[in-house]
Amino acid sequence: MSGCNETTDVLLLGKGDNLHQQVLASFPLCDVTEDDLTQNPQFCKLLATLTQYVDKTGLTVPLKTDLDKAEQKLQSKRRQWLRSESLYRGLQEMIQDHSVKKHHTTVPPDQNMFYETMEKCLLVAKCVKQLDPSSTTNQDQPSVLGLTSQHIMELMPLEKNVQRMRQGLPRQLEKHLKGKCLSLLSYYQPEWENESEGLKTIKLAHLSALLEKEKKRAENLKELCRENTFLLQQQTQLYLSELTKCIQLLQTLILEHRLKIQTDLDRKKLDYFEGKCDLVLQKIKMEMVEIQLETYTPDTISAHRKIREKLESELKACTAEKQSVELKLSSFEILGKEFETLAEEYCRLRQEIEMKHWALKELTQYSNK
Structure with a gap:
């Protein structure tokens, strides 16, 4: 009884167009056509059963959950790294801008001291990070020239200069980042460059939402492109299948009817060549008659007749002489x-x-x- 039910399910799987479409949509990365599912109902049933345990990428539900958690952790670590890296690069850019400005204009001493202190602090922090052992391994890194982090910390600027730098750093960093954001806003919308700073600040607050909207739009277009690509592949396979059938039908027609058509064609060609051959022979005869008419005029013919008569008479005389000589020779031979x-x-x-x-x-x- 169970075998009968299984056979009924298989037949339903083999005939359900909606089920075929669902299976194909559930496994977009699998190179399977609807004809394959129709010809292999057991395979179609297997894929329909797997849709309950795997997703479109072929991952199981527990593995997908673990992968999502790992992805979230990776994104969190990436955001932390990007935050610190962005801050470090921003400080480096501020130091570079100050160095360029110092060569073109006169910089106040307190501002010059601020950037020098910040540059020394960044350099000391970078060196300490290079000398400290890695947090991801238990092995100690070999020391460089016998230096330790304590030796490097001794090169820090004066504490009062560091405190003054820390107090003014948020304001300077905010000013620098604001300038970069305004530059990004001008790059994103060049027509906003000539507007007031207040209006730019207001639009800057909505820049992240606009970029997120553009990002989602790009992702939607990418997904639509992927779906269109999959649909194009299906249509291409269907087109190639139909084209193959047409070619096979055409080959059958050629093999069945070519001999009959070829016989009629050969007979017609033979009649044509016979007629053409007769025409060429008649033309040759006509050319020969024309040549003879042009060559042998009435005077020439009469002269030839006289020559012929003379030659015939001479031939007769020679023949008679030959006969008499032969008679004499025969008498001599006796x-x-x-x-x-x-x-x-x-x-x-x-x-x-x-x-x-x-x-x-x-x-x-x-x-x-």
């Missing part, structure tokens, strides 16, 4: 090899006679000259 020797001797004598006739002719021409 006589045998002895006649062949006589024939060669006869040819040799004829050649000698011709050579002597040629030499006699040349000699006669040379004698006549």
Whole structure:
């Protein structure tokens, strides 16, 4: 029976769109899509159960509580450090401003004594802090040149000068901090710079609220940007999924219909190339006829005919002569090899006679000259 109820819960988890959205909103840092939850209902049920024990960052409730306490303690320590550091830096700035002012204008002796005493006190306090062991460890720091804090305290100014400095310090520090706050106000709203000091003081009282408001606005914009980024990632994944489906469908259409379309296309291409080939052949024949017409004029054709007739008559005569010579040769071949020797001797004598006739002719021409 329990197995049946569990199966029913799993089916409900797999079909509940609101539940999917709640799970995705509860785990924004988890790279999970709604399709993943639909395909894995058991995993969706596990995430829905974990939402009761963990927060959006994946921390458990006790761990989140301890982390908040540690964060509050850290913030308290940080505020203390910032308070002391701000005070120290403010005093340093006052000393620097006095040093610059002393080089440009004449400073009263009492004011000069005030800043010199404050500078010496700060320097002694800094040295004592460097020589004192750390409060976070039980180990003693090694001494520097054998000095102790008592040696450094001996360098303090006179007690009356220190008391006078302490009495005037709050007023001077307040004046310095007020000037910095007014400078910050002018930087935040430059159009307020030319207003009266009283009005600036009133607006300065509301500066922290304005800055806090701007900070909250920036945080809200950052959170909105984070939500938009998460929504954009979801839409991008959905778009890529749909695009993949479209590509698969397109591939199916191509594989199914490409062969049919390719057959028709090949047949049309074949008809086109056949027609083009016939056209090229007809054009070649036309060019050949034009060349022949340009080359063979009526006069040329009649001359060629006469030449052909003459060549044919000569061919007939040569053919007849060849036949008569072949008959003579066949009759000579009957006589045998002895006649062949006589024939060669006869040819040799004829050649000698011709050579002597040629030499006699040349000699006669040379004698006549």
